[in-house]
Amino acid sequence: MTNQEKHSKKKKKKSLKRELIEWAVFLTVIGILWVTGWYKDLASGMQQMVLKTGFVQASAHKKEAQTTAPYNFQLRSLDGKLFNFNDLRGKTVFLNIWASWCPPCIAEMPDIHQLYKEVHSKHIKFVMLSLDDDPKKAARFIQRKGYSFPVYTQATALPPAYSSKTIPTTFVISPQGKIVVKHTGMAAYNTDKFKKLLMDVAQAKN
Template sequence: MTQSTRNKKDIIQWVVTIGIIVILFTTGLHTEVIGGLQRLVLATGISKPDIPESAPIQQVSSTNTVETSNYAYNMPLQDLNGKQINLQELKGKVVFMNLWASWCPPCIAEMPSIHNLYKKMDTTKVAFVMLSLDEDPQKAKKFIDRKGYSFPVYLPAGSMPADFHSNAIPTTFILGKDGKILARHEGMADYDNEEFSNYLLSLTK
């Protein structure tokens, strides 16, 4: 192979590579590609949530306390069909709350494990609040529909209490039956494991 031929081959390979990258970014598929790679990391089992052992119990801000309902937080939510609910309505259940967005690769990476966990849980005892931070609700809806996830997805319908603010997503909170935050985990994790399932179930008793 001549030097000229090798140079042409190298140019073609670079053009193809750059073209693929451009296509991934312009179509938004780069997020899912990166998320898929991060899912491989989760599959190794090294990213299990350490919530049950190490996360501290957080105190509820007095400005967010709702004494009339005896539930820790007054937090209006809206599902993907526009139905309004309030976090207070989940009183008596353990709540798995996950802050995510369709543009967040780590969120996409951990979501299959959350969905598997959801399908195993008794939803009369454990409620799932997948709280989308997408500015456009339709993006969240299209993503969920495309993936076929069946867990409940919500959007903030008002200001979020300060205790749920996070500098990173995904962030997962575990709330007790009275609504108080029992655990918090920032970053992606594999929630589909026996240890974490048993932790959630222990809180329902």
């Protein structure tokens, strides 16, 4: 074997070794992010940047074919109290279905929280419905983030009208008991157009 061949072989070994080290570091970082749960924060942070561009805004138009909104189910607050959804009849309801393990859900929450602080009232109610298997996970997440909107978990099964293969999913229910907005996937809701939609729905006469 010539010196040139030996040098080439040695160079290939070094390249392979460096590549293996790079992959090991990459997989270690991924493992750490997964085990600690930091991957959710990383992913949601990137998605929040997308929301801030204004390219992913919730529709500010009411559905033409409106579904009747069922009220016959119960929720449970994070402190364990039962809440009957039927108590919200006659109100405009912003219903968001989410989970603490869902990065897009986490990404849109700061925007929803700001919307809540600006428009919630005795006429406009917010229901943040967590699908977490363990309510304590949702409670820890909400406490860590400092959100003040009302958060619930399911106490009974959700009616089919609120079923969705995707989370987050958001519904706006009119005082007349109609689902006037359904949005699947993350979105920016704290916009002038969407706030006007909520106000218009809340002020609409029976």
